[in-house]
Amino acid sequence: MTNNINSRLRKEKIAKVIMQIAGFCIIGSLFLIVGIILYKGVPYLSWDMITETPKGGFYIGKSGGILNAILGSLYLASAATLLAIIIGIPISIYLNLYIKSDSIISRSAKLMFDVLYGIPSIVYGAIAFSIMIWLGIRASLLGGILTITLLTIPIVVRTVDELIKTIPEDLKNVTKSLGATRWESSLILLKYIKTGLFTAMLLAFGRAIGDVAGVLLTTGFSDNIPKYLDEPAATLPLAIFFQLSSPIPEVQGRAYASALILTCIILIIVICTHILTSKNNKQKI
Amino acid sequence: MYSYPNIEKQQTENITSPLSTPHLQIKNLNVYIDEKHILKNINLEIPNNSITSIIGPSGCGKTTLLKTLNRLLDDSKNIQITGSVLVNGEDIYAKNAEVTHIRKKMGLLSQRPFPLPMSIFDNIAYGPRIHGEHNKKILNQIVENQLKNVGLWEEVKDRLHHYASQLSIGQQQRLCLARGLAVNPEIILGDESTSALDPISTQTIENLLVDLKKDYTIILVTHILRQARRVSDYIAFIYNGEILEFGKTEEVLLHPRNEITQQYVKGFIS
Ligand SMILES: Nc1ncnc2c1ncn2[C@@H]1O[C@H](COP(=O)(O)OP(=O)(O)OP(=O)(O)O)[C@@H](O)[C@H]1O
Ligand SMILES: [Mg+2]
Numbered sequence A: 001m002t003n004n005i006n007s008r009l010r011k012e013k014i015a016k017v018i019m020q021i022a023g024f025c026i027i028g029s030l031f032l033i034v035g036i037i038l039y040k041g042v043p044y045l046s047w048d049m050i051t052e053t054p055k056g057g058f059y060i061g062k063s064g065g066i067l068n069a070i071l072g073s074l075y076l077a078s079a080a081t082l083l084a085i086i087i088g089i090p091i092s093i094y095l096n097l098y099i100k101s102d103s104i105i106s107r108s109a110k111l112m113f114d115v116l117y118g119i120p121s122i123v124y125g126a127i128a129f130s131i132m133i134w135l136g137i138r139a140s141l142l143g144g145i146l147t148i149t150l151l152t153i154p155i156v157v158r159t160v161d162e163l164i165k166t167i168p169e170d171l172k173n174v175t176k177s178l179g180a181t182r183w184e185s186s187l188i189l190l191k192y193i194k195t196g197l198f199t200a201m202l203l204a205f206g207r208a209i210g211d212v213a214g215v216l217l218t219t220g221f222s223d224n225i226p227k228y229l230d231e232p233a234a235t236l237p238l239a240i241f242f243q244l245s246s247p248i249p250e251v252q253g254r255a256y257a258s259a260l261i262l263t264c265i266i267l268i269i270v271i272c273t274h275i276l277t278s279k280n281n282k283q284k285i
Numbered sequence B: 001m002y003s004y005p006n007i008e009k010q011q012t013e014n015i016t017s018p019l020s021t022p023h024l025q026i027k028n029l030n031v032y033i034d035e036k037h038i039l040k041n042i043n044l045e046i047p048n049n050s051i052t053s054i055i056g057p058s059g060c061g062k063t064t065l066l067k068t069l070n071r072l073l074d075d076s077k078n079i080q081i082t083g084s085v086l087v088n089g090e091d092i093y094a095k096n097a098e099v100t101h102i103r104k105k106m107g108l109l110s111q112r113p114f115p116l117p118m119s120i121f122d123n124i125a126y127g128p129r130i131h132g133e134h135n136k137k138i139l140n141q142i143v144e145n146q147l148k149n150v151g152l153w154e155e156v157k158d159r160l161h162h163y164a165s166q167l168s169i170g171q172q173q174r175l176c177l178a179r180g181l182a183v184n185p186e187i188i189l190g191d192e193s194t195s196a197l198d199p200i201s202t203q204t205i206e207n208l209l210v211d212l213k214k215d216y217t218i219i220l221v222t223h224i225l226r227q228a229r230r231v232s233d234y235i236a237f238i239y240n241g242e243i244l245e246f247g248k249t250e251e252v253l254l255h256p257r258n259e260i261t262q263q264y265v266k267g268f269i270s
Helices: A002-044 A047-051 A067-098 A104-118 A121-135 A141-165 A169-177 A182-192 A194-210 A213-218 A236-244 A249-283 B007-016 B062-069 B099-104 B120-130 B136-149 B169-181 B199-212 B225-231 B249-254 B259-266
Strands: B024-033 B036-046 B051-055 B079-087 B106-109 B187-191 B217-221 B234-239 B242-248
Touching: A002 A249, A047 A067, A047 A249, A067 A104, A067 A141, A067 A182, A067 A194, A067 A236, A067 A249, A104 A141, A121 A141, A121 A213, A141 A194, A141 A213, A169 A182, A169 B106, A169 B169, A182 A194, A194 A236, A194 A249, A213 A236, A236 A249, B024 B062, B036 B062, B036 B242, B051 B062, B051 B225, B062 B079, B062 B187, B062 B217, B099 B106, B106 B169, B120 B136, B120 B169, B136 B169, B169 B187, B169 B199, B187 B199, B199 B217, B199 B225, B217 B225, B225 B249, B234 B249, B234 B259, B242 B249, B242 B259, B249 B259
Parallel strands: B051 B217, B051 B234, B106 B187, B187 B217
Antiparallel strands: B024 B036, B024 B079, B234 B242
16 A cells, blocks of 8 residues: 555656656756847847848948848738638638538548648748749738738637637537527637637747748848838848858847847737736636 | 517416417437437427426436437537427427527526626626617616526626626526526526535525426426425436336326336435
């Protein structure tokens, strides 16, 4: 008996240690990444970086900033996230609440979204690029937005799928038995998973703003702030990539400063989401 | 257009036509889930304006029966339903039956209360709103009346716009009953509606149901024989998906004809 207890306690301890090690590794590498970005980027961070577009010779170390890429990325990621949410949530509602979630259509659609989720973004980029050539459209903000939307829709659909699974069957029955149509029920159920929807949005935005391969061919790059959808636009990840591949230390340093800016943008979005969700959580259950 | 529950009208209707068809008739109902025969050839006529309890051992198909009455099993996996359920003589499983309309006629009170993620007021106003009632005054009136109906008005009248989930479980269950009544159903279905409640809340709900039976036809699934005895006029005993016995409460509990019913009533099968 005591032996049994001892061995169980030992297992408990081992599990705890493993979890702690894993936790430290993750937190450690996070600190490492942030540390390196800070260490290498902060000296090159300046007001100009975030308020100026690249001047002539910026990429060989002359003055200017990456406002073009910051705005480009923000436009692109916000628009793509918005579109992905607008398209993705109804898809997920349809697959789970309108048709039986175990029907062949629903299951094959979900399988398809799983596959789409796993396809690397360069493939999306390449396909979108070839379509754009075929249609005679040049690399542009619109091309990028559409490509990244396609890339993020599977994220939204799968996340919302998982959220809908957490809705108790009895709650679904409540709206039904009050005589609500499927659409009216869906609205209530969306309300129930509202906080989760912010997470879906966050995941989509994170993927959208950080993607390089998808925008490489479709959005192009430009030193100007995009004014219209049919103009090429700069994005932060590409800006980092270009600067990092320069042999000039000044430019390389700015690459890290750009990475720092990108990280800050994501941090701000994460914090905003957290505030929104915790506010909502207090109201709900 | 939505019309507010008119209790007096219903009463006079019943008085003028005492031999009206039963609200609810179940004919040759069979339910298969995953090829398993869950409900076997159920035939029942639920008497109007009375409480019918459905009793039986765990897993015998009580919940399934209740859900088929409301077409709540439509979206379940691998399910096959044959036979018919007639509500006021209309088959709800007919091809052209309109499901939201059918469900509106039946209020459902589940085992645990599930308030909608909104305020107390909106919980009750939700049903009338989706059925087209948007007049603020009428909605206020409905909410007040239904809350009074379930004895909740005094407890919540100062916090109608607080979240419903802040209420106690017993209060939530009464709120759910009020919410169901607000869409003016004819039939109330309860699935072990008091099993999560303390004795006092249980009694409140029981008394409410007894009060309500003059206006509604009520079907309750219960595990508690004493509860069935306290509240119901009729009892149906289900065993293994079959109705073995149906009759007046005293008959079924005191003089069951079927041997298995006898054993169940005596507490040999649980
Ligand atoms: N969704 C489902 N999938 C598979 N089997 C099911 C499903 N729902 C019910 N069943 C089966 O149908 C039978 C009846 O279930 P039901 O829930 O109606 O029983 P019950 O009489 O309500 O039991 P309890 O008193 O425990 O609530 C059980 O054998 C159960 O396993
Ligand atoms: Mg049950």
